[in-house]
Amino acid sequence: MYNVSQPAPDFRMPGNGPLTRARDWLDARGKPAWIVAMILGFVLFWPVGLAILGYMIWSKRMFGCSNRNQRRAHYYAAPTGNTAFDAYRDETLKRLEDEHRDFVDFLQKLREAKDKAEFDQFMDQRDRKSED
Numbered sequence: 001m002y003n004v005s006q007p008a009p010d011f012r013m014p015g016n017g018p019l020t021r022a023r024d025w026l027d028a029r030g031k032p033a034w035i036v037a038m039i040l041g042f043v044l045f046w047p048v049g050l051a052i053l054g055y056m057i058w059s060k061r062m063f064g065c066s067n068r069n070q071r072r073a074h075y076y077a078a079p080t081g082n083t084a085f086d087a088y089r090d091e092t093l094k095r096l097e098d099e100h101r102d103f104v105d106f107l108q109k110l111r112e113a114k115d116k117a118e119f120d121q122f123m124d125q126r127d128r129k130s131e132d
Helices: 018-029 031-044 046-058 066-070 083-131
Strands: none
Touching: 018 031, 031 046
């Protein structure tokens, strides 16, 4: 199942070799798919498993990076041949990406403000208890 905020990968994009397609396929299925591929690599031929493990660590796929879901999505669409439409589509996608980034930043500020308010409330209650 694909995340709605990210486009479904197109495995037929020109210029993608078999390793890139395999990486995208594994990324679409998540961390468990990478772990299974690594284990199978070790079972079939240990240098392959070691290479996959090294790649997972180097690319930060091994450790659940919380910023991975918040990274800026880059949408790819093949040119249609109609330059006016392609320019309109690119401008619209850029605007939507900017709006998404602004919204994510806004949500982060709201979370920080809520955390600060809760901490201030805790400190006030603690101060009242110490005065008693």
